[in-house]
Amino acid sequence: GAGAAGTAAGTSATGAASQGLLASTTAKVALGVAATVLVAGGATGVRHFTASPAKPRPRPTPSAAPTVQLVAARQCKVTGPLGDDQTPRGAPAKVRTAVRLPAGAAVYRFDKGVYVVGPAGRTCSGSSGNSSAGTTIGRGAAAGSVFTYAPFSIGSFNISTCQYFPDSPEAAKIRREAQCTSDLRVRRPLDLGRPSPKMMVGLNPPTTEAKPASPYVAVVLGVLNGGSLTCRLLAAQADVCTAALTFGVERATAGKPLTPAAVAAVQRQIADAVAASKR
Structure with a gap:
């Protein structure tokens, strides 16, 4: 009877010890947990298990918040419908922008309030007619160029709408x-974080002019009921095209400015499109 009782007690103790260890494992008991285990002769002993201290997790380095900066601009010659000189007088004012301008990019001014980003150190000119106006930065297919188109007449507006927003x-x-x-x-729609104005980025817009030598990138920014900006440059200056189109978005929304964070989000979308246009 006593032996049976001892055996039963031992079995009970063993079961309790097993449940205790399982519970400790399942619950991942913290420091200083005492685990009861069965030892020879039916006696019990206490062993202390100390968990290894948790390794400190590295904290991510906070990224710099997008900021607005003042950038100097270079004045370009502007001619009117009759070939008359319409270049604004006086030094161009600095431009406020949240666009990150890469090395090799510059801001050019044409008419008052008309600013365009393009490759630095290039020739530039602007002209206007009865139905539209345009600006050009850079000449010749070898180096590429950035140019804008601004429609004035109903016919020129319709052409732009059909070209860039044919499903609208x-x-x-x-x-x-x-x-x-x-x-x-x-065509890729641009998400501005708000419904208007509608904009899109087109990849490899058609052209009748000679193209730069491969590899190069070619994209166009289209604004519904607005103008367009085309950038075609060597692939080594792809980031200049990204900045040019992003700056174009910023200027087109100047009446209701985007936040610096929204500008940064637009710049990422445009960078993806520029990379996809590589030829």
Whole structure:
């Protein structure tokens, strides 16, 4: 009887000890937990297990918040519809921008309030006519260029709408009365974090001019009911195209400015499109 009782007690103690260890493992008991274990002769002993101290986790380095900066601009010659000189007088004012300008990029001024980012040290000019105006930074296919187009007339607005937003309600309205087509194959809508204005980035816009030697990038920023900005540069200056289009977005939303964080988000979208346009 006593032996049976001892055996039962031993079995009970063993079961309790096993449950205690399992519970400790499952609950991942912290420092200084005493685990009871069965030892020879039915006696029990206490062993202390000390968990290894947790290794400190490295803290991520905080990234610098986007900031607005003042950037000096270079004045370009502007001619009117009759070839007359319409270049603004006086030194161009510095421009406030949240766009990160890479090395090799510069801000150019054309008319008052008309600023464009392009490759530094290039020739530049602007002109206006009865139905549209344009600016150009850089000449010649070998080095590429950045140019803008601003429609004035209903006809030129319609052409831009059909080219860059052929699936829009505005294009559908034009199509009911006139031809409305686009030869721009790849278009990516830009998310500004708000519904308007509508913008898109087109990859490899068609051109009748000679193209730079490969590898190069070519993208166009289109603004619904607005103008466009095309950047075609050698791949080594892809970041200049990214800055040029992002700056174009910033200028097009100047009436209701984007936050620096929103500008940074737009710049990332444009950078992806520029990289995808590489040829």
